Amino acid sequence: MSSQSPASAPNGRRRDAERTRAEILEVAQREFARKGYSGARVDEMAALMRTTKRMIYYYFGNKEKLYIAVLEKAYTEVRKAESAMDVQHLAPVEAIRTLAELTFDHHDAHRDFIKLVSIENIHHAEYLRKSQMLGDLGGPVTGLISRILEAGRAAGDFVADADAIDVHMMISALCFFRISNQHTFGTLFGRDMTAPEHRDRYRKMTGEAVVAYLTGGGRRGAEERGETG
Amino acid sequence: MSSQSPASAPNGRRRDAERTRAEILEVAQREFARKGYSGARVDEMAALMRTTKRMIYYYFGNKEKLYIAVLEKAYTEVRKAESAMDVQHLAPVEAIRTLAELTFDHHDAHRDFIKLVSIENIHHAEYLRKSQMLGDLGGPVTGLISRILEAGRAAGDFVADADAIDVHMMISALCFFRISNQHTFGTLFGRDMTAPEHRDRYRKMTGEAVVAYLTGGGRRGAEERGETG
């Protein structure tokens, strides 16, 4: 018999720190996303895991540190996804459009992350600010957008007076709101913005809105009236 | 001596149901917006009022009903503001642009409302759905946008394939995100989107983005390549 696998645990070790830690993080992410920081209950999380509450405190110390760990994991995954967005080879207009559509898909697929971000904002990002691991989390995306904007202006495609952070904000706003506000919006207007039958249309709309703004459609009226500046 | 004003209360009656009720709602709105539904403490609210916790329960029954009352008050104020937006006399392009900019200003000025909406979405709008008073809260705005869109299409200004709810979503997304996500965004990108020195630029950007999308700027690239449909 191999020494790595006791008879009592045929499908994995009964004692596995990695696995226990991972499960705690997973369950905690779901619970925090569903109930908010104060609303989530440590005891309830424990009940949803194979292990006990004792382990949450053993690995993470307290509720706040657990929440911060969840945040860090979520943001790390987003950064990974962003760095995988390969749009540099495209012409500026298509690069921005594709970036917007990829961001749309990513938001659509990571709804727990969006809820965590909403929750963080209710708390004025106090926990995010406490996290070390932040580093330059926003740098890569804005760097990418900066290069696209420069190329687009050089080619004469982009005329809007917007920097990389502005463009990132606009893309994020359109992608984020559709998920984050789906419930109140759906209740008030009778449309589930996140329903599959609307997804393609909204993805296209997101890309087109950003491109339209950058290529100057919004100033068309002013130009036609002979205004400048 | 007038019978309405006892000597012991020169500056207003010591017993004033209206005033007490109003103060409870006011404090509760602030606390719920700051801490979320679970995070807000009834005792803490009471400590911030001239009256006591007993009165909260006397007037509102329990924490949930108090929260719903806060929501109803907030939404009522928004609807009032929306119905005051008089843009029908403008040409379609300017009507939409103005509507977007007025919405921008309203969001900028009612940050507690935005937080309450964010909180509601974390709870899947369960409390909003419990409220009676909803009625057709979303009807008036989408009605207004519908009429503008029709006029704009008739005049040949608008070409984008979007209905009133889509347009409202887009405007809301741009206005809402800037406030709702200010803290995480500010932490990650080092820019306070809500700072006064950026406000005018972002207001203009909001109006231009919506107009650009509707007037077809986003499809320019496709048209130039000879694509149709």
Add this chain to the structure above:
DNA sequence: AGGCTAACGTACTAGTTCGTTCATTACTGG
């Protein structure tokens, strides 16, 4: 003036919730 009731305050309770204590077991290195 004086009774009646809406409005109010104090003090308490039942239940919850984070975090800990103490004991135990599974692995691993020697």
Add this chain to the structure above:
DNA sequence: CCAGTAATGAACGAACTAGTACGTTAGCCT
């Protein structure tokens, strides 16, 4: 194979929190 340590579990406790019981007072009505 055995000792030491990492990992784990059950039960507990102190502090908090929503909600209530009970008593009091202000001000209107006649």
